[in-house]
Amino acid sequence: MHSKQDNMRRTSPLWFVLFLLCASFSQADTHTDTTVELVLSGEKSYYRKAALRIENVVNATHPNTRFRLTTADQTNWPTANSNLLVAVGSNACKQAMQRADKIPLLCTFLPSSTYWNTLEKSGRATSAPATSAVFFDQPMSRYFALIKLVAPKAEKLGTAVGPQSTQLLPRIEQQAQQYQLQLHQTELDTTTSHHKALSPIVAASDLFLVNPDKAELNKSVAKTLLHLSIRQRIPVIAYSGSYVNAGALAAIYSTPENIGRDAGELVSQWLDSPGQPLPTARYPNYFTIKSNPNVARSLGIKLPGDRRLENAVKQAMDTAPNPGQQR
Numbered sequence: 001m002h003s004k005q006d007n008m009r010r011t012s013p014l015w016f017v018l019f020l021l022c023a024s025f026s027q028a029d030t031h032t033d034t035t036v037e038l039v040l041s042g043e044k045s046y047y048r049k050a051a052l053r054i055e056n057v058v059n060a061t062h063p064n065t066r067f068r069l070t071t072a073d074q075t076n077w078p079t080a081n082s083n084l085l086v087a088v089g090s091n092a093c094k095q096a097m098q099r100a101d102k103i104p105l106l107c108t109f110l111p112s113s114t115y116w117n118t119l120e121k122s123g124r125a126t127s128a129p130a131t132s133a134v135f136f137d138q139p140m141s142r143y144f145a146l147i148k149l150v151a152p153k154a155e156k157l158g159t160a161v162g163p164q165s166t167q168l169l170p171r172i173e174q175q176a177q178q179y180q181l182q183l184h185q186t187e188l189d190t191t192t193s194h195h196k197a198l199s200p201i202v203a204a205s206d207l208f209l210v211n212p213d214k215a216e217l218n219k220s221v222a223k224t225l226l227h228l229s230i231r232q233r234i235p236v237i238a239y240s241g242s243y244v245n246a247g248a249l250a251a252i253y254s255t256p257e258n259i260g261r262d263a264g265e266l267v268s269q270w271l272d273s274p275g276q277p278l279p280t281a282r283y284p285n286y287f288t289i290k291s292n293p294n295v296a297r298s299l300g301i302k303l304p305g306d307r308r309l310e311n312a313v314k315q316a317m318d319t320a321p322n323p324g325q326q327r
Contacts (some may be wrong), residue, residue: 053260
């Protein structure tokens with residue numbers, strides 16, 4: 001006859017296995033209950049790329065998370081079971097702030113100025129459970145780290161601001177002072193003569209930093225600025241790869257994949273403890289540098305490869321804060 005203790009010894013491992021299985025299913029069910037709603041500003045490919053990267057990053061650590069993809073012009077969002085809204089693009093962020101004041105919201109793929117202005121107008125800052133963002137523009141300190149790498153002997157820096165980018169001027173002035181660069185600047189809008197305003201600034205500078213603004217202004221400024229910079233042999237530091245293709249020396253920017261990775265990691269962190277507030281809105285951690293070797297050669301500038309430039313800027317920024325919360 002087997003004693004009761006013998007029976008317990010034989011059955012205990014079975015009960016232990018069943019216990020672990022139940023615990024595992026219970027945990028899986030908890031993760032499955034989480035729904036992240038991705039709202040895109042439109043059908044543009046760059047919104048889709050950012051959203052896909054977000055999903056891939058989150059699925060790597062939280063594979064059972066449900067995603068629901070929609071666009072801002074649809075009327076069937078947010079759904080009642082959404083645990084987190086991720087708005088991709090300026091319009092999606094604006095719509096989300098208007099429609100969903102009870103759901104945590106992460107805005108991404110938008111300029112910092114647009115986010116802060118939209119948040120202020122919405123009144124969401126005081127009524128919402130959590131609101132945050134990952135911007136696509138860069139901290140000014142990152143631009144200046146690149147400037148010192150590509151033109152270490154520059155003494156005079158030119159720049160221009162428009163209606164939206166005028167708020168960047170205090171940060172530009174601060175960084176120029178820190179790097180001992182004499183700043184020459186002008187203000188532009190769609191009614192001014194860009195050639196007349198930019199020509200003396202470019203002529204007085206060793207390097208020009210161009211800032212993004214309204215789309216219609218950006219296009220007009222780019223054409224005039226690049227024409228002047230080529231004629232007067234002044235390198236331009238820009239904010240997009242297309243600027244480099246058109247004749248700028250180098251640009252620093254975040255791609256849709258950079259932004260998606262950044263936002264995806266933030267969502268994963270939130271999913272680890274869904275009750276916690278979202279972190280403070282900030283500039284992107286991931287960025288890309290693109291340079292134009294032909295322009296560099298024509299200006300007599302020796303540049304390392306883009307990857308080496310990226311690594312050098314990262315090293316320069318290691319001790320610098322990511323001041324996305326500063327307006």
